[in-house]
Amino acid sequence: MSGFAAEHRGAEVRLSPNFGPRRNAMTPDCLILHYTGMETGLAAENWLCAPESEVSSHYLVHEDGRIVQMVRESDRAWHAGKGSWKDVPDVNSFSIGIEIVNCGPIAGFPPFPDVQIEAVVALSRDICDRWSIAPERVLAHSDVAPGRKIDPGERFPWAVLAANGVGHFVEPAAVRGGRFLAMGERGQPVEALQSMLSLYGYGLEINGFFDQTTRDVVEAFQRHFRPALVDGVADQSTIETLHRLLSALVSADS
Incomplete structure (x- = not known):
């Protein structure tokens, strides 16, 4: 028994027990993207649904584009951990989390398949439309937990998402010489x-x-x-x- 109907068309449902109510009457106004960092998508899905893991996500997107929903969007999934954005802590209470199957550093940061990114785009657009999430509030896990998390990593195609209406992105300035600021400087x-x-x-x-x-x-x-x-x-x-x-x-x- 799944426990609820999928909120994104075409998604499968596999209920995770790792969730609770959003705190302080918060509603989701932020979307956080992660990579799983595990050897297989099935291993990640099992871990996100295991009571002993004490982690979860609203959605998991497999490499073949298959989408699994594990927590209702209105509930607080345990995907972000300690962090903040715009001086507001408890990221889990104001966000929806998407885990994207990718081995990350354990396999040299493999590229994300096109079919997977297409599914992430469709899912993200659907979530942002339904919850009126602003483009600049589509974030990386590393944005809300710098120094602690690096996912979904520098190989994640943010520019492709932005070109398809997801997230806030500009053409980055070219890397070149010139004045820079680094550790230890003051002023x-x-x-x-x-x-x-x-x-x-x-x-x-x-x-x-x-x-x-x-x-x-x-x-x-x-x-x-x-x-x-x-x-x-x-x-x-x-x-x-x-x-x-x-x-x-x-x-x-x-």
Whole structure:
């Protein structure tokens, strides 16, 4: 017995026991994308449905495009863990999670099959339409948990999703030489960088010191928006790409 009807057309249902009510009367206004990081899709599906794992996700998308729903969208799945966005903690209570079958680092970050990405696009669009989720609130797990998580990784095709109406993305500035900010630096330029990252949504203290947290956030930003080089160094390309993203948000709101 499945326990509920699938909310996305064509999805299968396999109920996970790992869920609960959303806290503080929150409703989902954010979509978080993950990779499974396990050897097989079946292993990931079994783990997300095992009581002892204490993890789950609303959806799992297999490599062949098959979609499995495990938790109702209105319920709080246990997919994001500790993190925040826009200074709001308990990401699980304001988000819907999609796990995408991919081995990640245990197999050298294999590419995501086209049929799988097509399914992710269709599912994401459906969720965003039904819950009125803004493009800039379609995020990576690494965005809400920098330094702790890296999924879905720098090989995830965010540009393809954006071209199909999912997520907020701009053409990243080309990697080139020039002034950069890195670990240990202090001063107003670091404070300005931290302020822009915080304004976009990342969780970090604006203290003018390029500390480990700042490096982790810069890496997370690069992994999503400037994947050509993920090194935690705020080079000219990284800062320019961040400017472009923030400018695009202002233009969309005006």
